[in-house]
Amino acid sequence: MEKFDKLSGIAAPLPIINVDTDMIIPKQFLKTIKRSGLGVNLFDEMRYDDEGREIPDFVLNKPQYRDAQILIAGDNFGCGSSREHAPWAIKDFGIRCIIAPSFADIFHSNCFKNGILPIALPSAQVDLLMREAEKGANARIEVDLEAQTVTTPDGTVLPFEVDAFKKHCLLEGLDDIGLTLARSEAIDAFEARAAQERPWV
Structure with missing residues (x-):
């Protein structure tokens, strides 16, 4: 998994509450078990019309947000079913x-x-970031996971909370498999000892 430390990028404003996982990635795209290739279908029903043409007014179809690395969203983001395809598409x-x-x-x-950092901030601060994001490429927002801060284009610093273990995993680029492999020596030693103590297993 890619490490997350600092990020400075364009933020796309999505001022919608209760964005559920079916809005993020509709059910017809859940057949794949690959983590790649789903980005084109992110917010599919909002991005494209019935003929598959881009809807110009949708934020991610606008030229200034096509390379957005940060999303500013409304309350209760990611509700609905637990499909992991949603963060894959994002x-x-x-x-x-x-x-x-x-x-x-x-x-x-x-x-x-x-490898995605979700940051929960008070509504007033999210509203501030939403207004900054509406400026498009003229406003870059900085996120520093180590310092746990979000910095607006004018230098306003907004601190955020994050679970210490999850922060460590993001900083080190460790997913569940990576966490297991980090203990490979201990696992190998256990298996070798178990083979000696219980050869019939």
Whole structure:
């Protein structure tokens, strides 16, 4: 998993509450078990019309937000079913950080497992970032995971809280498999000892 330390990028404003996982990645795209290739279908029903043409007014179709790495969203982001395809699609599009007043618990956890930093901030601060994001490429927002800060284009620093273990995993680029492999020596030693003590197993 890609490490997350500092990020300075364009933020896309999505002022919608209760964005559920079916809005993030509709059910017809859940057949794949690959983590790549889903970015093109992120927010599919909002991005494209019935003929598959881009809807110009949708934020991620606007030229200034096509390379957005940060998403500023409304309350209760990621609610609905627990599909892990949702963070896969977000990450594949290129978004590494989502800032909202609150997140659905399972989606929040899945973000960390897929190299995405979800940041919960008070509504007033999210509104401030939303207004900054509306400036497009003229306003870059900085996120520093180590320092646990979000910095606006004018230098306003907004601190955020994050679970210490999840922070460590993001900083080191450790998903569940990476955490297991980090203990490979201990696992090998256990298996060797077990083979000697219980050769019949």
